Amino acid sequence: MSNAxxxxxxxxxxxxxxxxxxxxxxxxxxxxxxxxxxxxALLAMKRAFEDPRHQxxxxxxxxxxxxxxxxxxxxxxxxxxxxxxxxxKGLGGSLAQQVGQxxxxxxxxxxxxxxxxxxxxxxxxxxNLRGLYLFRNNFSGFLPAGLGSSSPGLQAMDLSxxxxxxxxxxxxxxxxxxxxxxxxxxxxNGTLPATSWVxxxxxxxxxxxxxxxxxSVPEGLSNASSLMFLNLAxxxxxxxxxxxxxxxxxxxxxxxxxxxxxxxxxxxxxxxTGLTTLDFAHxxxxxxxxxxxxxxxxxxxxxxxxxxxxGIVPPLRHNFSSSSFVDNAGLCGYNGLPACQAxxxxxxxxxxxxxxxxxxxxxxxxLAPSSAAANATATVHHKRHRxxxxxxxxxALGSTLVGVAVVCCLVLxxxxxxxxxxxxxxxxxxxxxxxxxxxxAGQQSTEEEGEVGGKLVHFDGPLxxxxxxxxxxxxxxxxxxxxxxxxxxxxxxxxxxxxKRLREGIVKSQREFEMEVNVLGRIRHPNLLxxxxxxxxxxxxxxxxxxxxxGGSLAAFLHARGPDTALDWRTRMRIATGTARxxxxxxxxxxxxxxxxxxxxxxxxxxxxxxxxxxxxxYGLARLxxxxxxxxxxxxxxGSTGYRAPELxxxxxxxxxSDVYSFGIVLLELLTGKAPADVSATEGALxxxxxxxxxxxxxxxxxxxxxxxxxxPYAPSEEELMTxxxxxxxxxxxxxxxxxxxxxxxxxxxxxxxPAEVKDDxxxxxxx
Ligand SMILES: *[C@@H]1O[C@H](CO)[C@@H](O)[C@H](O)[C@H]1NC(C)=O
Ligand SMILES: *[C@@H]1O[C@H](CO)[C@@H](O)[C@H](O)[C@H]1NC(C)=O
Ligand SMILES: *[C@@H]1O[C@H](CO)[C@@H](O)[C@H](O)[C@H]1NC(C)=O
Ligand SMILES: *[C@@H]1O[C@H](CO)[C@@H](O)[C@H](O)[C@H]1NC(C)=O
Ligand SMILES: *[C@@H]1O[C@H](CO)[C@@H](O)[C@H](O)[C@H]1NC(C)=O
Ligand SMILES: *[C@@H]1O[C@H](CO)[C@@H](O)[C@H](O)[C@H]1NC(C)=O
Ligand SMILES: *[C@@H]1O[C@H](CO)[C@@H](O)[C@H](O)[C@H]1NC(C)=O
Ligand SMILES: *[C@@H]1O[C@H](CO)[C@@H](O)[C@H](O)[C@H]1NC(C)=O
Ligand SMILES: *[C@@H]1O[C@H](CO)[C@@H](O)[C@H](O)[C@H]1NC(C)=O
Ligand SMILES: *[C@@H]1O[C@H](CO)[C@@H](O)[C@H](O)[C@H]1NC(C)=O
Ligand SMILES: *[C@@H]1O[C@H](CO)[C@@H](O)[C@H](O)[C@H]1NC(C)=O
Ligand SMILES: *[C@@H]1O[C@H](CO)[C@@H](O)[C@H](O)[C@H]1NC(C)=O
Numbered sequence: 001m002s003n004a005x006x007x008x009x010x011x012x013x014x015x016x017x018x019x020x021x022x023x024x025x026x027x028x029x030x031x032x033x034x035x036x037x038x039x040x041a042l043l044a045m046k047r048a049f050e051d052p053r054h055q056x057x058x059x060x061x062x063x064x065x066x067x068x069x070x071x072x073x074x075x076x077x078x079x080x081x082x083x084x085x086x087x088x089k090g091l092g093g094s095l096a097q098q099v100g101q102x103x104x105x106x107x108x109x110x111x112x113x114x115x116x117x118x119x120x121x122x123x124x125x126x127x128n129l130r131g132l133y134l135f136r137n138n139f140s141g142f143l144p145a146g147l148g149s150s151s152p153g154l155q156a157m158d159l160s161x162x163x164x165x166x167x168x169x170x171x172x173x174x175x176x177x178x179x180x181x182x183x184x185x186x187x188x189n190g191t192l193p194a195t196s197w198v199x200x201x202x203x204x205x206x207x208x209x210x211x212x213x214x215x216s217v218p219e220g221l222s223n224a225s226s227l228m229f230l231n232l233a234x235x236x237x238x239x240x241x242x243x244x245x246x247x248x249x250x251x252x253x254x255x256x257x258x259x260x261x262x263x264x265x266x267x268x269x270x271x272x273t274g275l276t277t278l279d280f281a282h283x284x285x286x287x288x289x290x291x292x293x294x295x296x297x298x299x300x301x302x303x304x305x306x307x308x309x310x311g312i313v314p315p316l317r318h319n320f321s322s323s324s325f326v327d328n329a330g331l332c333g334y335n336g337l338p339a340c341q342a343x344x345x346x347x348x349x350x351x352x353x354x355x356x357x358x359x360x361x362x363x364x365x366x367l368a369p370s371s372a373a374a375n376a377t378a379t380v381h382h383k384r385h386r387x388x389x390x391x392x393x394x395x396a397l398g399s400t401l402v403g404v405a406v407v408c409c410l411v412l413x414x415x416x417x418x419x420x421x422x423x424x425x426x427x428x429x430x431x432x433x434x435x436x437x438x439x440x441a442g443q444q445s446t447e448e449e450g451e452v453g454g455k456l457v458h459f460d461g462p463l464x465x466x467x468x469x470x471x472x473x474x475x476x477x478x479x480x481x482x483x484x485x486x487x488x489x490x491x492x493x494x495x496x497x498x499x500k501r502l503r504e505g506i507v508k509s510q511r512e513f514e515m516e517v518n519v520l521g522r523i524r525h526p527n528l529l530x531x532x533x534x535x536x537x538x539x540x541x542x543x544x545x546x547x548x549x550x551g552g553s554l555a556a557f558l559h560a561r562g563p564d565t566a567l568d569w570r571t572r573m574r575i576a577t578g579t580a581r582x583x584x585x586x587x588x589x590x591x592x593x594x595x596x597x598x599x600x601x602x603x604x605x606x607x608x609x610x611x612x613x614x615x616x617x618x619y620g621l622a623r624l625x626x627x628x629x630x631x632x633x634x635x636x637x638x639g640s641t642g643y644r645a646p647e648l649x650x651x652x653x654x655x656x657x658s659d660v661y662s663f664g665i666v667l668l669e670l671l672t673g674k675a676p677a678d679v680s681a682t683e684g685a686l687x688x689x690x691x692x693x694x695x696x697x698x699x700x701x702x703x704x705x706x707x708x709x710x711x712x713p714y715a716p717s718e719e720e721l722m723t724x725x726x727x728x729x730x731x732x733x734x735x736x737x738x739x740x741x742x743x744x745x746x747x748x749x750x751x752x753x754x755p756a757e758v759k760d761d762x763x764x765x766x767x768x
Pocket of ligand 4: 165166189190191
């Protein structure tokens, strides 16, 4: 990849994004100066802040430049302030009540400061507010009455880690577009709103933990039918849990630990089969653990310790440690627990105290994919970031690869709508209505319509980001691939995601696309890049969201690495085996042909260098494309030249053998250090198999290998090198029927791998 390519394409990319997503706005400022009233309100806010680090120096008392992009943290449209972002600025003092005069404000982001005093009651005047992020400050006093429902478009509210007290206002249960509500670690007391919560149909994430809330869980809470994450832990709540909680079929995580709950654990929760986490610890639950919990195939975290439970532990899908059950009145029949007393004289029906595996439930279908899903879910949870910190204003385009500085910076989210229109309060109120069934659709995935319109679907877990966050993330161009441009997007909390923007006009109809993308979104394997979400915009923009892998592509890693990054035999074999495992999973379990494997779409995670793991990306994307697009796009892409099996030129469909060919090229690349994609201007692409065959034939065999391979403590023997080379050559042989399948390839590679190969799941396999 050359600098020149990037430099010349960047302005074009900027332009395309602008054109298609945000035709109305081309700069961070639209040139309309702030209205005097807005300036006065901002200056009043500045005066109420304490600003020891002079972060607000640009907020000139003359008011000049407030809306021209010159004032730190201020975004405007049409002379109205629509976004304030002053997180992590060391601000003290208080939040002035004049903030309520900024009636066009959509995002107020002041988290991680030292602000104190009460929240101004005027926050309820911000009818256009979408995101309120005041967490990790020192605010005290009550929440303003009406907060929540006062802003019909409110999507996220995070006031956690403050000193707020008093009750949770009823109005938060009436906010009909609210997705995330986080009030944890305050001093809230009183009972939860006993409203019906029927308005909260969008609510996915509710965290009220570590407060002083009392009373019982209101029955109506189960009307919040999209809830995935419910945390009431570490409060003073009591009573029994309503059995209607089991009606929340989307529930994935329930934590009620460290309260005074009593009564039995509701049976009905066994119906919420998406549950991965249940924490009932430190309460006074009695009765037995519901046998319906055997149905919870995704449950990977379970704790009922410190209660008054009795009876036999039902068979659970996961082998939980005995600490999950300690200190109960009389649980039996699980690891580390006493054996159950056989009911007297019950012939042959004595419950066996054997291990859970020995008592595999008959009714529950034990599907391999669902346990894979469980594994995936578990790891996903580790990777999840704070949900609350993500709302971003600006997309900047540039390139990390070639160090081109940020080329343009645009206000995306905040500028899409005509602010003059939504300046009147009803505009966003109207928007709140048409939001019905989106979240009801999938258990596995969750949908959300952002204020920008369009549809965002997440494949696992509670929301990491909203559509607005996504479209407005700071983004750098990572490169172009066969089907579109890939960006590294930075969410406001500093975490990264990779976003692929699919080319125009190559994708199937929305219905077909969704069917296929839902298949891809369920694939979870340590060597396959996980698709986390997709977005289908109002103008048919299509975005795919993936994990961001820090090391970049294998192509870049192999051919453009610095002199300090040695790539020894062990590391290369690790990349090869990882890639092979990923491909094997695709072929055998997912029944998907990659069709486009190149060193550019194998990503390497070098965060634990020298231990490097590989993730295959771009798999299955052909399924999303129209047949015409596939042939055009492939022909037009130089990137895959050199990796494509020769038989594909005869318009044959890719199959496992053509994937094996591509893999063989990657293996040759690892062994020789030469890139088939090295297009020299005069000679065209290097044909690696020909090159290798030529050298081998002339008996210069040792010359063919990358010298670096022979260095370091893991240097291979000549025999190992030759075995690897032969394997690679078998993969690229013709006819295709002579090539091995991936299972054989992987077996051979594993035999070659140096001692104590660390697998991607972190375990070590003793090697031969
Ligand atoms: C405020 O802006 C005016 C005009 O741009 C400038 O003359 C003045 O020095 C600025 N004041 C401060 C305190 O920066
Ligand atoms: C904004 O700042 C730029 C330089 O930082 C300056 O050239 C421009 O005059 C400023 N605009 C206003 C309105 O103050
Ligand atoms: C938080 O505010 C309280 C008063 O409400 C004050 O006593 C305390 O020192 C403040 N804490 C910090 C860390 O500023
Ligand atoms: C909540 O705490 C306040 C003091 O912070 C107290 O006055 C009030 O009575 C408490 N309310 C309840 C329901 O405990
Ligand atoms: C909401 O919850 C209440 C209390 O559980 C219940 O009576 C009511 O039917 C629910 N409403 C809807 C629309 O589900
Ligand atoms: C539940 O909440 C408690 C208290 O905040 C916490 O210690 C515990 O780790 C949580 N349980 C799970 C499974 O996250
Ligand atoms: C689970 O759901 C089914 C169907 O709605 C219902 O018949 C059954 O009673 C529920 N089970 C429990 C334990 O609530
Ligand atoms: C726990 O519940 C039992 C009844 O199930 C009751 O007798 C006991 O007092 C309760 N313990 C506490 C600490 O509340
Ligand atoms: C795991 O969760 C998914 C999605 O919620 C669900 O479809 C699946 O049935 C669950 N697996 C089991 C074994 O219950
Ligand atoms: C169990 O059977 C034994 C004899 O087989 C009898 O003596 C005893 O009473 C029975 N116990 C009960 C609880 O039925
Ligand atoms: C479950 O884990 C315990 C140790 O925590 C172990 O002794 C037991 O053999 C395990 N059972 C199964 C079936 O893996
Ligand atoms: C799930 O994880 C366990 C332990 O990490 C592993 O033994 C098992 O093979 C995994 N299952 C699948 C289907 O990946």
